[in-house]
Amino acid sequence: MTTVHERVDTFHDNDQKPVGYGRMLRKEDPRFVRGRGRFVDDVRLPGLLHLAILRSPVAHARILSIDTSAAEASPGVKAVVTGAMLAEQGLAWMPTLSNDVQAVLATDKVRFQGQEVAFVVAEDPYAARDALELIDVEYDVLDPVVDARRALEPDAPVIRDDLEGKTDNHCFDWETGDEAATAAVFARADVVVSQDLVYPRVHPAPMETCGAVADFDAVEGKLRLWSTTQAPHAHRTLYALVAGIPEHKIQVISPDIGGGFGNKVPIYPGYVCAIVASIVTGKPVKWMEDRFENLISTGFARDYIMRGEIAATRDGRILAIRTNVLADHGAFNGTAAPVKYPAGFFGVFTGSYDIEAAYCKMTAVFTNKAPGGVAYACSFRITEAVYLVERIVDCLADELGMDPAELRLKNFIRPEQFPYTTKTGWVYDSGDYEPTMRLAMEMAGYADLRREQQEKRARGELMGIGIAFFTEAVGAGPRKNMDILGLGMADGCELRVHPTGKAVVRLSVQSQGQGHETTFAQIVAEEIGIPPDDIDVLHGDTDNTPFGLGTYGSRSTPVSGAAAALVARKVRDKARIIASGMLEVSVADLEWDKGSFRVKGDPGKSVTIQDIAMRAHGAGDLPEGVEGGLEAQICYNPSNLTYPHGAYICVVDIDPGTAQVKVRRFIAVDDCGTRINPMIIEGQVHGGLADGVGMALMEMIAFDEDGNCLGASLMDYLLPTALEVPDWETGFTVTPSPHHPIGAKGVGESATVGSPPAIVNAVVDALEPFGVRHADMPLTPSRVWDAMRGNARPPI
Amino acid sequence: MQVPAPFEYERATSVDHAISLMERLGSTSRLIAGGHSLLPMMKLRLASFDYLIDINDLHDELGYIEAGPDELRIGALTRHRELLESATLTAAFPIFADAERVIADPIVRNRGTLGGSLCQADPSEDLSAVCTALGASCVIRGPGGAERVVSMEEFHVGPYETAVGDGEILVEVRLPVRPGCGSAYEKVERRAGDWAVVSAGAAVWLDGDVISDARVGLAAVGPNTTGIPEVSAALRGQTPSESLFEQAGAIAARSCDPATDQRGSADYKRHLADELTRRTLRRAVERARS
Numbered sequence A: 001m002t003t004v005h006e007r008v009d010t011f012h013d014n015d016q017k018p019v020g021y022g023r024m025l026r027k028e029d030p031r032f033v034r035g036r037g038r039f040v041d042d043v044r045l046p047g048l049l050h051l052a053i054l055r056s057p058v059a060h061a062r063i064l065s066i067d068t069s070a071a072e073a074s075p076g077v078k079a080v081v082t083g084a085m086l087a088e089q090g091l092a093w094m095p096t097l098s099n100d101v102q103a104v105l106a107t108d109k110v111r112f113q114g115q116e117v118a119f120v121v122a123e124d125p126y127a128a129r130d131a132l133e134l135i136d137v138e139y140d141v142l143d144p145v146v147d148a149r150r151a152l153e154p155d156a157p158v159i160r161d162d163l164e165g166k167t168d169n170h171c172f173d174w175e176t177g178d179e180a181a182t183a184a185v186f187a188r189a190d191v192v193v194s195q196d197l198v199y200p201r202v203h204p205a206p207m208e209t210c211g212a213v214a215d216f217d218a219v220e221g222k223l224r225l226w227s228t229t230q231a232p233h234a235h236r237t238l239y240a241l242v243a244g245i246p247e248h249k250i251q252v253i254s255p256d257i258g259g260g261f262g263n264k265v266p267i268y269p270g271y272v273c274a275i276v277a278s279i280v281t282g283k284p285v286k287w288m289e290d291r292f293e294n295l296i297s298t299g300f301a302r303d304y305i306m307r308g309e310i311a312a313t314r315d316g317r318i319l320a321i322r323t324n325v326l327a328d329h330g331a332f333n334g335t336a337a338p339v340k341y342p343a344g345f346f347g348v349f350t351g352s353y354d355i356e357a358a359y360c361k362m363t364a365v366f367t368n369k370a371p372g373g374v375a376y377a378c379s380f381r382i383t384e385a386v387y388l389v390e391r392i393v394d395c396l397a398d399e400l401g402m403d404p405a406e407l408r409l410k411n412f413i414r415p416e417q418f419p420y421t422t423k424t425g426w427v428y429d430s431g432d433y434e435p436t437m438r439l440a441m442e443m444a445g446y447a448d449l450r451r452e453q454q455e456k457r458a459r460g461e462l463m464g465i466g467i468a469f470f471t472e473a474v475g476a477g478p479r480k481n482m483d484i485l486g487l488g489m490a491d492g493c494e495l496r497v498h499p500t501g502k503a504v505v506r507l508s509v510q511s512q513g514q515g516h517e518t519t520f521a522q523i524v525a526e527e528i529g530i531p532p533d534d535i536d537v538l539h540g541d542t543d544n545t546p547f548g549l550g551t552y553g554s555r556s557t558p559v560s561g562a563a564a565a566l567v568a569r570k571v572r573d574k575a576r577i578i579a580s581g582m583l584e585v586s587v588a589d590l591e592w593d594k595g596s597f598r599v600k601g602d603p604g605k606s607v608t609i610q611d612i613a614m615r616a617h618g619a620g621d622l623p624e625g626v627e628g629g630l631e632a633q634i635c636y637n638p639s640n641l642t643y644p645h646g647a648y649i650c651v652v653d654i655d656p657g658t659a660q661v662k663v664r665r666f667i668a669v670d671d672c673g674t675r676i677n678p679m680i681i682e683g684q685v686h687g688g689l690a691d692g693v694g695m696a697l698m699e700m701i702a703f704d705e706d707g708n709c710l711g712a713s714l715m716d717y718l719l720p721t722a723l724e725v726p727d728w729e730t731g732f733t734v735t736p737s738p739h740h741p742i743g744a745k746g747v748g749e750s751a752t753v754g755s756p757p758a759i760v761n762a763v764v765d766a767l768e769p770f771g772v773r774h775a776d777m778p779l780t781p782s783r784v785w786d787a788m789r790g791n792a793r794p795p796i
Numbered sequence B: 001m002q003v004p005a006p007f008e009y010e011r012a013t014s015v016d017h018a019i020s021l022m023e024r025l026g027s028t029s030r031l032i033a034g035g036h037s038l039l040p041m042m043k044l045r046l047a048s049f050d051y052l053i054d055i056n057d058l059h060d061e062l063g064y065i066e067a068g069p070d071e072l073r074i075g076a077l078t079r080h081r082e083l084l085e086s087a088t089l090t091a092a093f094p095i096f097a098d099a100e101r102v103i104a105d106p107i108v109r110n111r112g113t114l115g116g117s118l119c120q121a122d123p124s125e126d127l128s129a130v131c132t133a134l135g136a137s138c139v140i141r142g143p144g145g146a147e148r149v150v151s152m153e154e155f156h157v158g159p160y161e162t163a164v165g166d167g168e169i170l171v172e173v174r175l176p177v178r179p180g181c182g183s184a185y186e187k188v189e190r191r192a193g194d195w196a197v198v199s200a201g202a203a204v205w206l207d208g209d210v211i212s213d214a215r216v217g218l219a220a221v222g223p224n225t226t227g228i229p230e231v232s233a234a235l236r237g238q239t240p241s242e243s244l245f246e247q248a249g250a251i252a253a254r255s256c257d258p259a260t261d262q263r264g265s266a267d268y269k270r271h272l273a274d275e276l277t278r279r280t281l282r283r284a285v286e287r288a289r290s
C-alpha cells in the first residue's frame, strides 16, 4: 500500500468545485443555515393530535393498578392507552434488534426508571402533558438490580420474569479467540500486565430528540410514518412484521435528522405508540420526546466492565491479549448489531498489533436500567475494544519503562502483512501504520513535548502526553455473515440521468448530519463527470429509494458509497455504448475523460455525458439492442469490512491544586483510504474528538442505588462545549481499501473511537509523579484528585 | 417538549403593583425575574404556581448600579450581563466580574438577575457567595411600601429559602464601600456553564500592610452559601503572607459542610474550599495593593 499526501485545495466558492472529489461546501448547508431544514417536529398535518408518554418513576416495580379515568376526562384528551389495552391487540411487546422483546407499554412490571407505562393522545401537546399527571398508577416497588457485578448473584431479584423459565439475570455469554493458546503464551511470557477498566454508560444525546408522526389512512390502508430513524428501510420491514400492516402499505420517511450517533437506530416504544394512536383515533398523531425522556429511556452506549491482560517479552514485543468483559445490557437486550455479533465488533480488541494469541470471554447481564447497548458512534463496540487495547498497551509501556510511542511502533502489523487475519479472525483489508504514527508524532513535536514534560515535572507542574492508535472495522457488512433480524446488510442504489444531463441518485442510507447530499453527489460526479451541483441526492423515504440497511457503524461510504460508484459506472458503461453510436466508432475506440467520451487519437471528436443523456431520451437512433433512458440500479454486497486507522496524540495540563484537566492540544491523523470531501471528513473528525473529550472528562449516565438515573438533563449529563476543546490539529495518510470500488473507508466514528484512550492516557501520564497507572473515565476534577491521592476508583 | 402546568400570568407595572398582586393572590403566586431558575423547575414540574407576576417591565425602577461615597447600590433586577459589563462595579469590586465570567452562559446571563439569584438561594449559587464576601445587605420591600434591611447572613435561612416573606420583594443590594479593598472569585466547575463544584469569594481591606478586615464566602459546600467568620477573625490585624492564607484555607475547609454528589466527593470539596480560599485571598490582597 502506498501512503500519499493529498494536495489540500480549498474551494470556498462552489463554482470552482472539482467535478468529483475535493473540498466543496456542503450542498445541504444553505437549507440548514437559513433555518429551512425540515425535521420530524416540523411535520404538521391537518387534524394532528399529540401524544405524551407516562413513564415509570421507579426502576423496578410491579404494577398493581392503573386508573386512567381522570385523564380521560381531562379537556382535549382523545384517548388514554395502557399496556393492558395493547396486550388485548397483541401489541404490548415488540421485538428488539437483538431477538429479545421489549415492552411497548409495561403490563406486568416496570423494569427501568423512565419505562413507558401509558400514553395520552390529546388535541395539543399541553393537554397531553397535563393529562399524564392525572393517571394514577399504583406500584409495588421491588428491589432493583443496579450494579451489573451483582446481577448474577443467586439472591438478585429476577428482572425478566416475562421470559419463560427465566430464573436469573443472565443475558448471554460470548467468546472469541483461542483460550488455550492464549493461556500458553501468557504462561511463558516475561511480562504480564493486567488492569481493570470501566467504560461507563454514556448517551448519544443528539440535539434533536426522538419522535414520530404517524398517519394511518384507513381507506387506503396505508401508514405514513415520519420518524427520526437512521435506518428507514429496516424499520419499515420491522413494522410490517410487528404491526401486521403489509410492507407495501408502509411508507417510512426520515426527513432532516438532527444528529443520530446510533440513538436513532432502534425502534422505540414511542414510535409504536404513535402508530397505534393513529390507528385508534383515525387521525395523524405526533410524538416528540423531550430531553429528559431522551436521556433516561433511549439507547445508551458502552457500559462494559473489563479486565485487560497483556503478555509481552521484556524487550517490548507484545505476545498476547486477553480480556474478560461484563456487559450491562439494561432491562431488555436492545443492542443494535448484526445478529451473529452480540458483542458487536468487540473482537477487534487486538488492535493494530501483530500478536500471537488472543482471547475474550464476555458475560452480558440484565439490570434495571434503560435498554440499548450499541449506540453512540462506536462502530459496533469498537470504541470499547480500542479503549481496552490502547489503555493496556500504555500500562505495559509503564511496566517496561518504555516510551508508549516506541512500544506501539515496535508491534504494529507491517504493511506487507496485509490482508492480515487477526487472532480473533478479522481480516484487516489494508493498512500502513508507521507513517501515520510518525506523521502524528511529527505534527505534535513529540520529542519536544517529552522534553517540555521533563522540565515541567521538575517544577511540580503536571503535563501529560497520551497516544492512541486505532484500527476500526466498519462498513457492515458481507451478507453471508451479517444481518439484522434476517435482513442482509447490502445496500441498493439507483441513479437516473435526466435528458438535460442532470441526475438524481437514490440511496437507502440516511444522513443525520454527515453530509450525504454532498459526498454522494461527489462520488457520482467523479464517476460520471456531471458536476455535483447537478446531482440531487434523495434519501430517507422508503417509497422513493431502494432497500438498504441505513446509516450507522460508519457504513454509509463503505457500503452505499461503493453502491453509488458502481451504479454510476453502470450508467457510464451504457453511455459509452450510446456514445459509440453517436461518434460512429467502436466502443473500444473511446476513451473516458471525466464528463465526455473521446475518440482515441482524434480529440476533436467527442460527446459529453449531457449530449449522451439527451440522445438516450431523444428521438434519434440508439445502437442495436440498447434501450432508451440513462439509468441503473444495483445492490452492493461488500466482500469485507473496511479498516480505517489513525494515530491520535493528546496533550493535557492538570492544575495540581484543583485537579482540573485542560486539553491543551489534540493531534489527529486519520487514514480512511480515499478521501472524497476532506472538509466533511474533518467535520466528522472534529465532532468525534469533541465527543471523546466529553466521554473522557465528563459524560456518564450514573444511577443511584435505587436505580434512579442521575443524568436525566443536560445540567446533569454534561456535554463538552467549545471551551473544553482545543483547536484540533488534523492530518491524514491515504491507504485505499483494496476491495472498495473507490478505495474509501468509513470515517464517521474514527475520532469517537480513538480519542477517549488518547485523553485518558494523557491524564494518566500527567499523573505519573503520583504513581498512577490507571484512572477510569469520566476524569472529572474530583476523580482526578482521588487518583492523585492514590484513591482512583471505578465510577460505578 | 417540556411544559409547565397551567398558570396565569400578569406583568407588574411598578414594584408596588407587584406587591399588591402578591398580597391579593397569596402564596400560590410567584415573582418571575429572568426566569432561568424558576422556569426550568416549572418545566420539569418540580414546582407549579397558579400565578406568575412578571417584574421584567420594572427594569427602570429596579435595574441600576449606583456608586455612592459609602455604599454601592444595585437594583434587584440588574441582569448578570450588566453586572459583568459595569465598569463602576468592576473598579470597586472586581470579584463581580470574576464571578460573572463563570456563571452559566451568555444566554442565561442576558436574562438572569441579581435578585433572582439571591432569592433562589441555591446552595451552589455564585452571587450569594460574592455578596457574602462583600458584606452586602439586602433591602426588602413589603405591603404598604415598608422596607427592611437584612444582612446576607440573615437573608439566607436554608436551602432555597430566604428572609423574603409573603407579599415581599427584594429591591436592592447594598455593598459597603471602604478604602483599601481588594476582592476576587474562583470557581471550579466540571465544564463551562456548569454549577460550581465549589467556589470561593474573598474580600480584604488593607490598612497599609495590615488586613483591617477580610471576608470569605463559599458556594456549594453546605445547605447555604457559607460565610466564615472565623476566617475573618484569623486575618484581621495580620500582615498578608502565604502561611496566613494557608491558615485561612484550613479554617475554611473545616468550617464547611459539603456533601458527596455527582460534582465531586465531600473530601474533594473540602480540599477545594481550602485551595480556593487561599487562591482568592492571595489575589484579593494583590488587587488591594495595586
Ligand SMILES: Cc1cc2nc3c(=O)[nH]c(=O)nc-3n(C[C@H](O)[C@H](O)[C@H](O)COP(=O)(O)OP(=O)(O)OC[C@H]3O[C@@H](n4cnc5c(N)ncnc54)[C@H](O)[C@@H]3O)c2cc1C
Residues within 6 Å of the ligand: B030, B031, B032, B033, B034, B035, B036, B037, B038, B039, B040, B076, B077, B102, B103, B104, B105, B108, B111, B112, B113, B114, B115, B116, B117, B118, B119, B120, B124, B125, B126, B127, B164, B168, B169, B170, B171, B193, B194, B195, B196
Ligand atoms: C443553564 C444554567 C446555568 C446556570 N449556571 C449558574 C451558575 O453557574 N451559577 C449561578 O450562580 N447561577 C447559575 N444559573 C442560575 C442563573 O444565574 C439564574 O438566572 C438565577 O439563579 C436566577 O435569576 P433569575 O432572574 O433568572 O430568577 P428567576 O428564575 O426569575 O427567579 C428565581 C426565584 O427568585 C424569585 N425572585 C426573583 N426576583 C425576585 C425579587 N426581586 N424579589 C423576590 N423574589 C424574587 C422568583 O420568584 C423565583 O422564586 C444557571 C441557570 C441556568 C439556566
